[in-house]
Amino acid sequence: MEKSRSEFSQIIRGIARDPLGLMGLIIVGTIVVCAVLAVWIVPYDPIALNIKDRLQGPSTAHLLGTDQLGRDTFSRVIMGGQVALKVALPAVFGAMAIGLTLGMIAGYGPRWLDNLLMLLFDTIRSFPTVMFALAVVALVGPSLQTVVFVVMATSIPTYGRVARTQTLTLRNSEFILAERSMGASVARILGVHMLPNIVGVLAVLAAMDIPTVIALEAGLSFLGLGVKPPTPSWGALLKDGYALIRQTPWLVVGGGLPIILATLGFTFLGESLRDVVDPKLRKQR
Amino acid sequence: MTETLLEIDNLNVDYETARGDLKALRDISFDVGRGEIVGIVGESGCGKSTLISSILRLTAPNTRFRQGEIRFKGEDLLRLPERKMRDLRGADISIVFQDPMQTHNPVLSIGRQMVDIQHRSRASKAEKRELASQMLGAVGIPDPEARLDQFPHEFSGGMRQRIAIAMALMSEPDLLIADEPTTALDATLEVQIIERLKELQQKFHCAILFISHHLGVIAELCDRVVVMYAGAVVESGDVREIFHNPKHPYTRRLIECDPGHIKERARVLPTIPGEVPDLAELPDGCVFRERCNQAVHRCASEVPPLELLKGGHYAACWLNRVEVEV
Numbered sequence: 319m320e321k322s323r324s325e326f327s328q329i330i331r332g333i334a335r336d337p338l339g340l341m342g343l344i345i346v347g348t349i350v351v352c353a354v355l356a357v358w359i360v361p362y363d364p365i366a367l368n369i370k371d372r373l374q375g376p377s378t379a380h381l382l383g384t385d386q387l388g389r390d391t392f393s394r395v396i397m398g399g400q401v402a403l404k405v406a407l408p409a410v411f412g413a414m415a416i417g418l419t420l421g422m423i424a425g426y427g428p429r430w431l432d433n434l435l436m437l438l439f440d441t442i443r444s445f446p447t448v449m450f451a452l453a454v455v456a457l458v459g460p461s462l463q464t465v466v467f468v469v470m471a472t473s474i475p476t477y478g479r480v481a482r483t484q485t486l487t488l489r490n491s492e493f494i495l496a497e498r499s500m501g502a503s504v505a506r507i508l509g510v511h512m513l514p515n516i517v518g519v520l521a522v523l524a525a526m527d528i529p530t531v532i533a534l535e536a537g538l539s540f541l542g543l544g545v546k547p548p549t550p551s552w553g554a555l556l557k558d559g560y561a562l563i564r565q566t567p568w569l570v571v572g573g574g575l576p577i578i579l580a581t582l583g584f585t586f587l588g589e590s591l592r593d594v595v596d597p598k599l600r601k602q603r
Numbered sequence: 604m605t606e607t608l609l610e611i612d613n614l615n616v617d618y619e620t621a622r623g624d625l626k627a628l629r630d631i632s633f634d635v636g637r638g639e640i641v642g643i644v645g646e647s648g649c650g651k652s653t654l655i656s657s658i659l660r661l662t663a664p665n666t667r668f669r670q671g672e673i674r675f676k677g678e679d680l681l682r683l684p685e686r687k688m689r690d691l692r693g694a695d696i697s698i699v700f701q702d703p704m705q706t707h708n709p710v711l712s713i714g715r716q717m718v719d720i721q722h723r724s725r726a727s728k729a730e731k732r733e734l735a736s737q738m739l740g741a742v743g744i745p746d747p748e749a750r751l752d753q754f755p756h757e758f759s760g761g762m763r764q765r766i767a768i769a770m771a772l773m774s775e776p777d778l779l780i781a782d783e784p785t786t787a788l789d790a791t792l793e794v795q796i797i798e799r800l801k802e803l804q805q806k807f808h809c810a811i812l813f814i815s816h817h818l819g820v821i822a823e824l825c826d827r828v829v830v831m832y833a834g835a836v837v838e839s840g841d842v843r844e845i846f847h848n849p850k851h852p853y854t855r856r857l858i859e860c861d862p863g864h865i866k867e868r869a870r871v872l873p874t875i876p877g878e879v880p881d882l883a884e885l886p887d888g889c890v891f892r893e894r895c896n897q898a899v900h901r902c903a904s905e906v907p908p909l910e911l912l913k914g915g916h917y918a919a920c921w922l923n924r925v926e927v928e929v
Contacts, residue, residue, distance in 0.1 A: 493705060493708050493709075496706045499698045500693030501694060501723075502722070506719075511708050518710070
């Protein structure tokens with residue numbers, strides 16, 4: 319336990335040494351802190367109506383102005399961040415865990431199982447995400463869980479394919495043969511020896527995938543397929559702002575800026591993470 | 604004669620290919636006694652690797668065991684259930700591979716890997732680590748405790764091979780298979796590794812099956828030697844006997860071709876002309892006949908059997924028959 323903690327701090331230090339990584343770390347850190355402490359940060363209830371003060375510009379009372387129903391945009395942006403992470407994190411990590419497991423099984427298991435899983439992945443991938451989301455929403459109705467499910471289901475094949483390719487390369491490598499000749503079981507080979515070789519690649523992929531997922535959630539909410547209306551979401555904010563852009567530009571700014579920042583932050587972090595986690599690269603620095 | 608540990612009895616192994624069955628091993632028979640070091644020599648493609656993977660039963664999917672037995676402590680490994688076979692690997696039989704640059708997991712520290720291969724032991728993690736550090740010390744890695752936390756890429760080739768030997772010996776196996784462990788290393792390291800293996804063998808009393816195509820190394824290390832050609836044993840016996848008094852033309856030519864044996868400066872290094880015959884379509888008679896400069900009529904029609912000449916020296920050549928008709 320103590321050892322893994324020091325490894326973790328080593329990774330963080332490695333990222334912080336890289337200027338882009340540091341920037342990513344700061345942005346992502348801010349978003350996460352804001353999301354966690356959202357309830358204490360927000361100056362107003364993000365869903366409380368106040369028709370008297372509708373469509374105001376920025377002021378000391380309302381940092382980012384108000385929307386057409388008089389709700390405080392700043393509070394909605396903060397709470398929207400929480401919603402974005404609530405969708406992105408479970409969806410990405412869920413997809414990564416399932417994709418990793420299925421991909422490793424496909425790569426190491428018998429041929430027929432590989433073919434079957436690949437067929438499944440290709441089938442899922444052949445659905446356009448939005449069409450798939452439409453179908454699911456039509457079936458069970460829009461909600462946070464639906465968005466998480468749609469995003470997770472559509473990104474499993476990406477992780478599965480990468481994990482499978484990695485497993486296929488590794489299974490014929492000499493050190494895996496060495497482990498087998500030392501009497502290691504299939505579970506030990508996959509869990510102890512292959513997993514650490516694959517998980518680094520997938521972690522980078524996940525970090526790069528989080529912004530895509532945030533954008534996807536915003537996109538679905540923009541189309542009205544995401545979270546239900548009173549719940550604040552960056553996509554919903556953008557949608558309201560888009561309709562009212564002639565009255566006030568602040569809604570579009572409030573909804574768009576956090577999406578851009580989050581996308582940039584997670585991408586910087588992901589790229590920096592890729593350079594740090596690979597021990598083969600670590601030596602050269 | 605000590606107790607036999609590994610007996611290979613009339614082993615025949617084929618590879619199923621699109622061109623028909625490739626007869627990779629034919630009628631292989633030899634023993635390895637407890638604590639004995641047996642060398643296997645032969646050029647590339649003579650079936651050495653097939654033999655090792657057959658002993659460990661880590662063969663390619665198109666491998667077919669046609670006939671024969673591989674008995675380890677009296678038990679036929681070819682009939683053992685997979686579960687029991689796995690228990691043997693790394694515990695009673697372990698192996699050191701040819702290329703030390705490839706045999707370690709690149710993303711795990713040496714210490715983690717050495718602790719992990721003790722997965723059968725019930726010792727605590729600290730005890731396992733302690734044993735790992737002791738073993739590293741035993742193979743001559745300086746400052747073993749600190750080096751446990753390093754990754755494979757931080758070690759040199761010779762060190763990695765010594766680590767591989769340490770890992771193979773950690774479970775105190777009865778049989779260590781060394782698959783050309785020095786081929787990928789340079790000459791000075793080769794001597795070091797051989798000396799180290801000798802020392803460790805005396806300490807752990809394990810038998811070693813040492814595969815090499817370097818005759819000098821075999822002569823230095825082994826008690827007995829098995830010479831293989833095109834999937835069959837052509838000669839076997841005591842190391843000294845084989846090197847001083849080879850009874851098969853192939854062995855003779857092999858010794859002549861060894862650079863260590865050439866006394867005068869040669870413009871062209873000697874070779875054995877010709878190639879190993881196609882194992883999918885074996886010629887009639889002796890497999891070595893086409894490259895042999897002493898072949899007689901009988902060699903073309905009949906396969907010479909592996910015969911006992913004297914005191915443990917076997918050879919498969921018609922020339923050793925007194926009544927040979929030229």
